[in-house]
Amino acid sequence: MAKPVLEKEGKTVFLLGNEAIARGAIEGGIGFASAYPGTPSTEIIETLAAVAREVGFYVEWSTNEKVALEAAYGAAMSGVRSITAMKHVGVNVAADPLMSSAYTGVKGGFVIVSADDPGMWSSQNEQDNRYYGLHAFIPVFEAYNPNEAKETVRMLFEFSERFEHPVIFRSTTRLSHSRGPVKLGKIPERKTRGTFEKKPDRWTLIPAYSRKLRRKLVEKWENIRRELEEWPFNKFYDYGSKYTIIASGLAYGYVMDALEELNLREKVNILKINTPVPLPHGVVLKALERSEKILVVEELEPIVETEVKKLAFEKGVDLEIHGKDLVPQVGELDLNRVIKAVASFMNIDYKPPEPVTNIDVEIPPRPPTFCPGCPHRATFYILKKAANKLRLKPVYSGDIGCYSLGVLPPFEEQDIIVEMGGSIGVANGLAHTIDQPLIAIIGDSTFFHAGIPGLINAVYNNAPMLVLVLDNRITAMTGHQPHPGTGLRATGEKTIMIDPEKIARAVGVEYTKTVDPYNVDEAQKVLEEALKYVVERKKPALVVMKRACSLLIYREALRRGIENPYYRVIEDKCTACGVCYDFFGCPSIIPKPDGKAYIDPVTCTGCGVCAKVCPFNAIVPGKPASEEWNKLWF
Amino acid sequence: MVLEVRDMRTVNIVIVGVGGQGLITIGRILGNAAVLRNIGVLVSEVHGLAQRGGSVIVHARIGDPHSPLVPLGGAHALLGLELAETIRYLPYVNKNTLLIVNRRFIRPSVPKARMPPVEDTINKLRGKGLKVIDINAFDLASRAGSPVAENIVMLGGLVATNILEGMLSLDDFREAIKNTFPPRWHEVNLRALQYGYNAVKEKLSDK
Structure with missing residues (x-):
């Protein structure tokens, strides 16, 4: 059985959106891929890692999104086609090199995948990363189904190379985690080695050069906008109606199905837009001129809507433009919401089928939970006992990972959860402003991702806190990816195992210990000792709670019988x-x-x-x- | 569009249960079967945090779908691998929806959670005028050789109804299972599919 993602040209296979994006990258001739895992982006690089040796390109899990983006950017500087993928909030971590990449441009095609999470299925916010495109002057591409995603990503490498400019492919949960038929194309030869040409006026962003590059960037932006008039997945379906619906990315699918439901197929014009940033003006103007009423359907923020309104104003086109007044701005789109918006736009009555509700059976809620044998459950239990024994009421500064679930009853030992690495970062401030003892709780992968600078700060500025590294030997929540502490790389090679306790020692934390949370009594003794140290000596301490993820072990056992x-x-x-x-x-x-x-x-x-x-x-x-x-x- | 667009209605199926019950696999097999027959299909699922023993819904739309989510009240069939989740996702169901449910509760590990009785719950669903077919998928899967194949028993149950009539046959699903699993899992899963199929056929002929 061949891996579906490597099936032959011409075959149609059923792929997850993220697998389709990975296949697009393979067909686009990538030589380099890097990422930090994050839902809903993870399977892109996971899929690439699984076939990297067979196809012949380089893949890595990087320590965080900033490093991942920089690494792929570096490869693209040398002329090798590269891709990096991250969740929407990962782009915040990578925003610094992202902004610079638009100034310098690239040599090899460079695709940055931002997988946004409208509805916040597995995230702390639902930011719309199309704004990053506007902010950084990087064009943003979307797709409405897995097949189109594959085709788009494939074509983006050539597009990026032609303009020597980075591009963003913006996916969302409902594209990344939807499966659909994908027609496969050719897997080409690829370049995995490049050359770096020294050109300081291009690659070094000192002010004198940056000022020139900034001017060029604004010029390039308008060239890109013009080029996007021809983008094959933007399309105006003119049915001679006075009404036009403009649909961006995934919204096109909902609009099509809503029109079907309302018996309005081919009775309303549709402008399908997959390039929201920069919005090509020609195709939009054509639609505006043919219409008296416009509805813009897009998920989250009114990005296309704003540009359409601006364009109508500038060109003096007088017509009614609707968008976020009818389409919700909060949460993900679905068919119900789009049907409602379209019906209201068209002034028609629509009665949806009546759902069955109010059944007289009481069922308890089912939040996600720690798995059987989860070492985090043991840690939270032991930590509670240790704090109670010392009669302490600590503030638990939490972080992003499976252990975030410690916020829920019965444990309630995550008082703050804001972003990756925030546990230690935020505790650095609280340590100087509150009297309760502070416990920063951070996972192993998150510690390597963004915990270390905060830890150094705690030592440097002497912020008393107990840092607990919940080391389950893997990046668990995103589905078990290796990280710098595991001794394994993305493609399975053994490598150096980096020890969080040794890092703490090296940066000057004087109290450090590693203990197994399954060893309940000893672990409790260590936590009591560490807490006393922090309270009495008023210094940072670090304890590694080391025990592998039980789900990982359980699955491995199943696999091996x-x-x-x-x-x-x-x-x-x-x-x-x-x-x-x-x-x-x-x-x-x-x-x-x-x-x-x-x-x-x-x-x-x-x-x-x-x-x-x-x-x-x-x-x-x-x-x-x-x-x-x-x-x-x- | 790559796919030949067929002029047929889109069948909406929601698959609900608890993270770990193999709901995503059901969606994959449905999709693989549809692709084999060159029928349009979109399946949507949620990964990450929600998978850790949480409540899960998978949307499968077969025919000519452009978007991945089944609308509220829009399911033609609900495949309920667990009864509490079946209740939770009733807003996707209308009075014509066919419910194929597993006679089983899984207790969520939240303090003080208690589950209602199975029989009473199924009767209350029927009391609402809903068409409910209940099978014991866990037992059938164990008899087929592995309790883990509970999901495939339920899929077999879905195939036994007329929901996918004229689109996909039992043989298509047999082939899709072979395309989805490595060979050592074929036998158990094919048997599970058949057991689920037979159990629902039997229930249907009773009526």
Whole structure:
């Protein structure tokens, strides 16, 4: 079975949007790819990493988005086609080199994929990164389905090379994580080695050169805008109506289906726009001149709408233009919202099919939760016990990762979650302004991503805090990508394993320890000692809670046919107190109708932490761990 | 457009359950089957944080869809791998929607969560006038050789209804399963598909 993403030219395969983007990059002749994982962008580089050796190009997971963008930018300076991919908020981290890349331009085609998350399915905000294009003078391309995404990305390398300019491909959750048929094209030969030509007036942004480049950039921008008049995925469907709907990117699909639903297909003109920034003026003007009423349908911010209104004003075209007055600005678009907007725009009555609701069954909420055996659950439990024992009420400065779930009951040990690395960063301020003890909680991958400068600052400016590195040996939340602490690279090669504790030592943290959260008693002792150190000595301390992600190990065991160990409940000793399932909250522990606990032997990973939690010693090993099972942990 | 655009209605299916139950795999097989028959298809799912044991919905639209999401009240079929999630996603259902549900609750690990009784819940759904076909997919999957194949049993159940009639047949799904899984998983999954198919056919002939 060939990997679908490497199937032959001419074949149609069913691909995830992100796989389609990866195939587009392969067909576009990339020689270099780099990224930091982040939902909904992760599978782009993951897909490329899985086929890099076979096809012959370089792929890396970089330490963060800034480094990833810089690395791909560097490769493109040497004439090698390159791609970098990140989630929308990752672009904030990479914004510095992004802005500069428009000034210097590139030699090899350079595609920056921004995967935005309208609806905030897995993010802290829903910023619209088409604004980055306007801000940085980098053209932004969109697509409405996986096939178009593949084609667009393929063509972007040539486009970028022609203008010697970076380009942004903007995806969203509903494109990146939708699957559809994709017709495959040719996989070409590629260039993986380039040359760097020294040209200080191009590659060094000292003020004297930057001033010249800035002038050129504004000129180039208008050339790019003109070129986009010809972009094949922008299209005006003129049905002779007085009404025109302008749809940007994914919105085109919703508009088409909404018109179908309203029996209005081919009765309203449609201007399909995949190049919102810079918006080509010619195609828009043509649509404006044919219409009396315009509706702009786009997800999130009114970027196309603003430009259309500006253009109408400048050209003195007198017509009615609607957009965010009818299409919601908050949250992702869906068919219901677009049908409602179109019906209102067309002044027609539409009654949607009536959903069935108000059924008399009460169901509990189901937020995402720590997996069975998750070392984070153990850490939060131990941390709570340690703080209680010392009678401390710490402020828990949290971060981005699976452990963000510690915000929810029963733990509630994430008081602040703002952005990657923010746990230590924000604690640097609080340390000088509040009296409670501070605990900054950060994952291993997040520590390497953006935690280290904050840690150095805490030492430099002496900000007392306990930094807990929750080291589960992988970037877990995005689906298990390796990072600098794992000793593995994106394409599977072994490499140096970087130890967070050694980094802390090297930058001058005097109290450092590494402990296994499955080892409940010892871990609690260490946390108590570390907390006392921070409170009494008023200095930063760092403890690494080191234990691999249990989901990773469990899946690996399944794959290799290794049986999992499990714990069991002694019926007679269990008093149905509920501590294990209500306050420890492991999904493998289920209350029976009589309230006594039952441990599901299929999903239990045998971590044994619940045995420590049970006040009546009713939980004991059921099946011991095999040697093969123990060997899986690293 | 690459695909030949067929003049047929688009069938909307929502697949709901708990993260880890294999909902995304159902969507992949549906899509692979449609692509085999050169029928338009879009499947939408959510990755990342939502997958950690959380509530999951996968939208599958087969026929001639341009956009990936099933509208509220717009599902032709709801495939419910878990009963609480079936209840949660009822806003996608209208009175004509066919519900194929797994007779099973999975308790979320939130403090004090208690689940209602299975039979009572299914009766209440029927009490609303909904067409409900209930099967015990977990047991059927175990009999087929692996409880993990619960999702494929449910897919077999969907195929046994008339929802995809004239579009996709049981054989198309057999082929799609072979295209989706590595060979060592074919036997169990083909058996699971058949068990689910038979169970629902039986229920339908009872009525």
